[in-house]
Amino acid sequence: MTPGTETTITDEIVQQHGLSPDEYQRILKVLGREPNLVELGVFSVMWSEHCSYKSSRIHLGRLPTTGPRVLIGPGENAGVVDLGHGYAACFKMESHNHPSYIEPYQGAATGVGGIMRDVFTMGARPIALMDSLRFGRLDHPKTRGLVRGIVGGIAGYGNCMGVPTVAGETRFDRSYDGNCLVNAFCCGIVASDRIFLGTTGNVGNKVFYVGAGTGRDGIHGATMASTEFGEGSDEKRPTVQVGDPFQEKLLLEACLELMQGTAIIGIQDMGAAGLTSSSVEMAGRGGRGLLLRLDQVPMRETGMVPYELLLSESQERMLIVIEPGREQEVFDVFRKWDLSVAEIGEVTGDGVWRCTWHGDEVAAIGVAVLTDAAPKYDRPQAAPAPHPALPEIFDTDPFARLASILADPDISDKQWIWRQYDHQVGTDTVVAPGADAALVRIKGTQKHLGFVVDCNGRHVYLDPFVGTAGQVAECARNLACVGATPIGLSDCMNFGNPQKPEIMWQFARSVDGMAEACRALDIPVISGNVSLYNETDGVGILPTPGLAMVGLYEGPTPTIRGRFRSGLDVILLGAPGHGWLGGSVYARQMGLDRHGSPPPVDYTAEAALHRALRRLVAEGVIVTAHDLSDGGLLVALAECCLDVVGGRFDAELNAGALYGEDHGRAIVAFEPGNRDRVLAALMGVPYRDLGATGGDVLAVGGRELPIAAVQAAWGGAFEGWLGGAGSARA
Amino acid sequence: MRARVYVTLKPGVHDPAGKAVQGGLSSMGYAEVQGVRIGKFFEIELDDAALEPRARLEEMCRKLLANTVIESYRVELL
Amino acid sequence: MRARVYVTLKPGVHDPAGKAVQGGLSSMGYAEVQGVRIGKFFEIELDDAALEPRARLEEMCRKLLANTVIESYRVELL
């Protein structure tokens, strides 16, 4: 008897697969019969939130996804944007939140591995990684271990792959105490006429399995990511996958080598829901059926059964479709790299996804039944009760708070993290971590790509529409500070339980805010990912739409930096601002971070500022550029000084002027002799003289702090908190 | 007093290092090697007056020495 | 046939990881821990027909499993 085909499906089994009774009825209807256990498992992963986007799909359609540069938008493994001269950038961001909470090192590592596969599947060689991390309060007992494990896992995987991690962000909030976020981004470079897709081509084409063997890892991983955490989630622990970056490095090189030739018709990585979702997706895109002989799948363990083979999330595997007659090329390349390779099936014409086990059929489901017939929900939305207004803050000496704001976990130095990441391998990192955005050159061209990832969950919580729009503006501003023009965005929508109308409202409003800002600033959304159910025991996270933006700079490598040096004039670009404190770091330090509303965005002013910044960088007339965001003007000035050099600056000594987080502003510094050229490049953008650099104190409005104290507050906080012995676990 | 704590990957958990060593050995000509799994052990020097050493060591394993999500442990008092 | 190979750092060789574990344990309140050294072990599955398994395993240790500059090894046939 073939395992998995004889079990009677009970209500309990349906429930264990995370399917609602309604969804099971839908299965009965579209299938026209009862599924066997193998098929039920297949439905459970294909119809999970993670694979089907059943709660989010109707909203994502509102995002602008096209543009003159967009070669491939959402729907493939990653989006692709044209860079000109035959080059294209392929990128995507993805979440690995739940696995990282359960096993921080491996969860984060396999998240990085997964996103890199999405990129090299398309034929692109990965050139840059970013990570966006969210943790709970510093004094929460789990936080330190999560930080160490997750950072270690990202480092362990990315470093071994030889792909530099060039930027990232890390923030802390009590809402992440029981649900950390790990979002990983990867960008690769591909020849614009050599992009590979996950498709099947003609009937009779051969399906190959390449990479690592299949074990029992992560079975039910895809369903796990779609279920709220709570009591009893520990029992799901054995589903953890262990990453093997060494295998993935071999897989990367072998795939790119095979892609030099013409054997490949389609290629698809096995990510969440492994063999099942990769093969179904390929068949779906190709409009074909597929036959898989499961007994031919390379296995790492003995006694594996079809159900396990189909649902395993073993890492570092790919499916490749080739034309008959090209088999030897595939065998040659993968054997050269000591990887498993097996022919496991073929493309069929009947539109059915079929699996056999030693000749017996164990599953046969119409491809469209698994993809198009998946449920789509327009879940009810409801605006939450309005947030309390931000009370007037009476602070007699706001300047005195500078040190504690610099030591705020969201502001303070994160070198402890990014020093663990090889951010230079590839020898193209022009602007390394620690700046507004990273800048990576493409050898042999004048092209450079800017990378930034950002999200201010406090702003989004207070107003998901305005807060998300503001993040789009901030990302573009960060890119402008290194001279780059935005060419595309990948988003990672981390939200709570979509079955709660307030959460669904947050999600929909956030999508609309992103859409409006992207249209206004002309930035297409080319890929992304949705992670829902980020809550523990009913408490949701701050809505966290992580945004990863890529920009292009063409020209000689710029020398722009984020730090001052001595003898420069400093001006503030943009409108002076209203001293907007809603959602600010300052308000949080006052215990008022869930009060008021986030700063509004003026797209016209924002776009003009970005144009001016880009021109200043390209003309090489400024030394330093840094945008104003978290912590406002005073924090931006302090960050430019750190332990390098001080300066004397004008500003009113009130909280709004010092710490307000209004958008649309940046500081730039230049040699006094370049003033005329700087002002000419502003093209009408308002500016105000702030002062000049020099000396060893940061003096503002008559108050001052030694730059050694600035450095100590900013530089010591994070590492000090992490202090003590390194992790015993590697 | 001395103790030894052995930490092993749970059965079924992927062991990339073990696989790499196995591959290395077989390419060096050790065809008889059919599988390698790698574990670690801790040699722990304890205060002679330590109370309930086994229970304490098992606690250390759960809290620090082993990652019980993917590893199991065994305590041996010498 | 199965074998186990234990590889330990020679006395006098620095063990930063062992020291870190010791520090971690003591900061967690395990004051009775006076020293920790970390070793590794290999569980090796051998062909039942393997000839002279002990001699072959010792050779594998010298060549690959241990770096005899800093490590010593012990072979156990099960």
Place this chain on the structure above:
Amino acid sequence: MSRVGVVTFPGSNCDADLRHAVSLFGMTPVAIWHKETALPPVDAVLLPGGFSYGDYLRCGAIARFSPVMADVVRFAGRGGPVLGICNGFQILTECGLLPGVLLRNEGLLFQCRDVELTVGGAPTPFTRGLAGQTLRLPIAHAEGNWFADEETVARVEGEGQVVFRYVANPNGALMSIAGVSNPAHNVVGLMPHPERYVEGAVGGTDGGGVFRSLAASIGPTQLRAEGANA
């Protein structure tokens, strides 16, 4: 033009960077796959950084048995210049061409950052004209903590085999040793990455001296400008 072999092991990831640096200094890089049983005609052999075989057992331990290594050892024995960087250094210690071993960093963490190094006086093909200089180069490793028994340390110091020494020790290495040579000085290994700092637009130019020295050691070359954007 001089031909410089760069070996690619499974898991090497600085091999392309190294070939790029070699070509910037007017030499011809020759990619060598680790399964080759004989070296092609080359004037020098470079072993790149990375994670050969995942660095799973000990860094470099498995790579040392790659088929090509036997010929690398013969090449070194004939006096051919051999340089191992980072993982390449670890491979050279594992196969016994260089003294010592590289243990886990004292702080246990992978570290990617700049360090300052002083260059020793030994006449190696990679440090001609550099003796006594201080270089700023990046490190990127978790296992760069050089260690050897007392006798070996004394010999290495006594014979002038210390080629690079950290100004401030980043990883716990004995005697702050960052790089050593064999007694004949034709084989050198170091943890920092000179190939990463050969262009002014990307990090710095202090690594250029190593390649310029190699170029001068192995034959006449036409140096291409450094510091320019490729």
